[in-house]
Amino acid sequence: MMRLDERIIQKHEQLSGYSCIPMAVELILKLLGRVAPDYLELQTQWNDRRNGCFSDFDGLVEEGVKFTRRFPQVRGDAFPLEDLFATIEDELAHGKYVVVALQVPGGWHNYVIYNQLPSGEFEAVTKGCCPEIVTDVKQQVRDMNDTDILTYELL
Numbered sequence: 304m305m306r307l308d309e310r311i312i313q314k315h316e317q318l319s320g321y322s323c324i325p326m327a328v329e330l331i332l333k334l335l336g337r338v339a340p341d342y343l344e345l346q347t348q349w350n351d352r353r354n355g356c357f358s359d360f361d362g363l364v365e366e367g368v369k370f371t372r373r374f375p376q377v378r379g380d381a382f383p384l385e386d387l388f389a390t391i392e393d394e395l396a397h398g399k400y401v402v403v404a405l406q407v408p409g410g411w412h413n414y415v416i417y418n419q420l421p422s423g424e425f426e427a428v429t430k431g432c433c434p435e436i437v438t439d440v441k442q443q444v445r446d447m448n449d450t451d452i453l454t455y456e457l458l
Contacts, residue, residue: 307334308334310340311330311333311340312330314340315329315333315340316343316430317346317431318343319349320351320431321349321353322350322352323411323412323429323431323432324357324413325346326413326430326431327413327414327415328402329342329343329344329345329346330415330428331368332365332366334400337366337368357375357402357453358375367457368457369458370454371454373453373454374387374390374449374450375451378448378449379449384449387444387450391416391452392419394454395418395419395425399454399455400415400416400417401415401416401452402415402416402453403415403425403450404450405427405437405444406443406447412432414428414429415428415429416440423441424438424439424440424441424442425440425441
């Protein structure tokens with residue numbers, strides 16, 4: 304299980320209704336110790352932009368961390384769910400967090416996956432959406448039949 308510093312989680316916030324992508328990226332940067340707990344620059348730049356997606360962060364290098372959008376395939380029955388899950392498992396096994404988009408009432412929200420439970424399910428945390436901890440990421444993705452993720456590498 305990846306370490307979650309409760310002080311960072313408690314202090315972290317989502318600044319606007321549509322800043323959940325940069326909020327999740329900032330949370331990873333904070334958990335990695337790359338930025339201060341009060342860092343909110345990405346969300347401040349994003350403002351309340353409503354038309355953003357993971358492509359906006361594909362290739363972004365922030366504080367020595369390069370983010371990559373994964374699984375941008377066309378949605379539908381041919382979506383490679385098992386490949387997606389295997390990628391997340393591999394990232395977790397290498398001590399990395401993963402940003403995932405999940406459906407919520409009224410749209411989408413972004414969560415940071417930090418753990419694989421004994422059941423095989425993924426556990427994730429977020430801010431700005433209730434519940435803040437979800438323990439059924441895999442099931443939610445199966446129900447949606449697709450999603451994309453952000454992974455990263457340390458430079």
